Amino acid sequence: MTPFEYAHPRSEAEAVELMNEPGTSTAVLAGGTDLIRLLRRDLVTPQRVVNIKDIPSMQGIKPVDGGVMIGALTTLEDLAASPLMSEYHSLHHVLDGIRAIQIQSSGTVAGDLCHLPNCWYFRNGYGLLGMENGESLVETGDNRYHAIFGNRGPAKFVSASRFAPGMIAGQARVRVVGPKPDAEEWLPLEYFYITPKTNAQGVTVLKPGQLITHVWLPGTDTAQGKVQSSTYEVLQLEGLDWPLASAAVSMVVQSGVVQDARIVLGHVAPVPWISHEASRTIIGRRVTEETAAAAGEAAVASATPLSNNGYKVQLARTCVKRALLRAAGQETGGL
Numbered sequence: 562m563t564p565f566e567y568a569h570p571r572s573e574a575e576a577v578e579l580m581n582e583p584g585t586s587t588a589v590l591a592g593g594t595d596l597i598r599l600l601r602r603d604l605v606t607p608q609r610v611v612n613i614k615d616i617p618s619m620q621g622i623k624p625v626d627g628g629v630m631i632g633a634l635t636t637l638e639d640l641a642a643s644p645l646m647s648e649y650h651s652l653h654h655v656l657d658g659i660r661a662i663q664i665q666s667s668g669t670v671a672g673d674l675c676h677l678p679n680c681w682y683f684r685n686g687y688g689l690l691g692m693e694n695g696e697s698l699v700e701t702g703d704n705r706y707h708a709i710f711g712n713r714g715p716a717k718f719v720s721a722s723r724f725a726p727g728m729i730a731g732q733a734r735v736r737v738v739g740p741k742p743d744a745e746e747w748l749p750l751e752y753f754y755i756t757p758k759t760n761a762q763g764v765t766v767l768k769p770g771q772l773i774t775h776v777w778l779p780g781t782d783t784a785q786g787k788v789q790s791s792t793y794e795v796l797q798l799e800g801l802d803w804p805l806a807s808a809a810v811s812m813v814v815q816s817g818v819v820q821d822a823r824i825v826l827g828h829v830a831p832v833p834w835i836s837h838e839a840s841r842t843i844i845g846r847r848v849t850e851e852t853a854a855a856a857g858e859a860a861v862a863s864a865t866p867l868s869n870n871g872y873k874v875q876l877a878r879t880c881v882k883r884a885l886l887r888a889a890g891q892e893t894g895g896l
């Protein structure tokens with residue numbers, strides 16, 4: 562591990578200052594469940610690690626503007642336990658699938674949103690794009706867990722965040738501060754992720770010296786009715802595992818007919834993949850086995866699988882179907 566300086570700010574302003582000293586590269590440490598692994602393997606080599614875990618303003622969940630304001634440092638455990646989160650079913654479906662007490666008690670919401678890809682080429686030192694001598698190792702190598710959408714450019718990894726699909730479907734916004742001392746912006750989460758063209762670009766719009774302090778989710782009561790949401794993830798293991806594919810749905814149903822729907826796939830593209838095609842297919846219809854299957858079909862119509870991951874097309878199709886049925890309260894046993 563490359564040596565680094567350690568800083569422990571107690572306020573957002575102090576954190577931003579410590580992250581913006583000219584000539585000093587920094588990394589943000591929250592729960593550390595992933596950052597420590599990245600540091601150990603020299604996959605990130607900051608000159609300073611800024612531990613934000615003890616900044617009070619970034620903790621906890623409170624009601625704000627009809628929705629909920631979630632501090633970036635909220636742990637998965639606290640998210641699961643909060644009565645304010647009880648109507649956000651899609652996030653609970655994700656939490657139910659993270660079956661490791663250590664991760665639940667240490668992992669944070671923003672740590673999940675900013676989690677770097679689990680791509681094995683990246684994790685073995687070949688950069689975000691998994692290149693060697695100018696050639697994509699992913700293209701010709703083992704790409705069974707890689708992207709089936711948005712993979713025509715050099716980035717072929719999949720976005721790792723498990724909460725992002727449900728939060729994007731639920732129209733979440735993130736509060737970003739820095740790099741200037743008073744700089745603050747609220748950004749729709751759907752514009753937070755990018756598909757890099759170079760290894761240096763990263764996977765989000767965050768610039769050096771910026772961090773997420775809060776996530777805001779709108780309330781679940783709308784003029785058209787209550788928002789019904791769900792996430793459906795396909796995991797290989799019963800224990801700690803990353804999904805092979807997932808889909809999140811947020812929809813409003815009136816008199817049995819879908820008025821509005823947002824459908825976002827996870828772990829199938831370098832960014833959380835918003836499927837307007839699937840939404841268009843289900844809006845104006847009742848959710849049934851047939852219409853949900855049609856939405857799943859629409860979602861994967863433009864998939865571009867790589868040499869070893871064609872199976873993920875079927876998983877993505879099924880995730881959309883199952884997430885819709887789950888959101889509509891029609892979950893049944895098999896696929």
Ligand SMILES: Cc1cc2nc3c(=O)[nH]c(=O)nc-3n(C[C@H](O)[C@H](O)[C@H](O)COP(=O)(O)OP(=O)(O)OC[C@H]3O[C@@H](n4cnc5c(N)ncnc54)[C@H](O)[C@@H]3O)c2cc1C
Pocket residue numbers: 588589590591592593594595596597598633659664667668669670671672673674675676677723767771772773774801802803
């Ligand atoms: C061995 C192991 C296996 C795991 N397996 C799984 C798994 O199978 N499934 C699963 O869902 N999770 C898994 N995790 C958990 C995973 O690390 C989670 O994504 C967790 O929520 C990350 O939160 P953290 O606070 O620990 O993040 P950290 O490790 O502290 O940070 C993660 C990344 O986010 C950045 N970051 C953190 N907070 C902010 C912020 N406020 N603003 C800007 N950037 C920020 C960091 O700089 C870093 O790049 C695993 C963890 C470990 C250690």
